[in-house]
Amino acid sequence: DAGVIQSPRHEVTEMGQEVTLRCKPISGHDYLFWYRQTMMRGLELLIYFNNNVPIDDSGMPEDRFSAKMPNASFSTLKIQPSEPRDSAVYFCASSLALKEPYEQYFGPGTRLTVT
């Protein structure tokens, strides 16, 4: 398996522009997670899905952020409009919840820079 795939790997955009991050989870995994990592705040959970349904989006910073999972093999995280404080590395992870030892498999991340 190729693992969790994220695109793009790097994104540089200007303040006010829309940004869309993409994720393909590992085939067969039924949980998908979006995280944001910054030096100041560490790794934060933004939202997670179970069987394509959003379970908890309480970590989403504000209404400028939205996430979708139209099918089991694809998810997007959108920021509109983007702001400089959104600059971070965004990770997508997937897991098979009932499988032990428990493990989330992380994608390589998207490094977002908003100027």
Place this chain on the structure above:
Amino acid sequence: EDKVVQSPLSLVVHEGDTVTLNCSYEVTNFRSLLWYKQEKKAPTFLFMLTSSGIEKKSGRLSSILDKKELFSILNITATQTGDSAVYLCVFRGEYGGSQGNLIFGKGTKLSVKP
């Protein structure tokens, strides 16, 4: 509010040294505690701990959990430069909880000098 605190925040040692990384937590609905290693990329899984007093080992790495005192330690013996990374301690709660599934500590940055 659930909280995971790691110490020290950073650590510099020389090859061959033994290090101990600490993680304390204040959480509700505890299910397990996990350790991840993060180099210049995504975190990779090391251990999952659910029971007190049972040591998990993998090569030179080992970890143990104390659910009474609410802490865990990660030991690395005979450190190598390849051990240089950020080590993340993570609390796993119940799915659907207000904090989501995993709460990450800020990490301990370990630097191993030749």
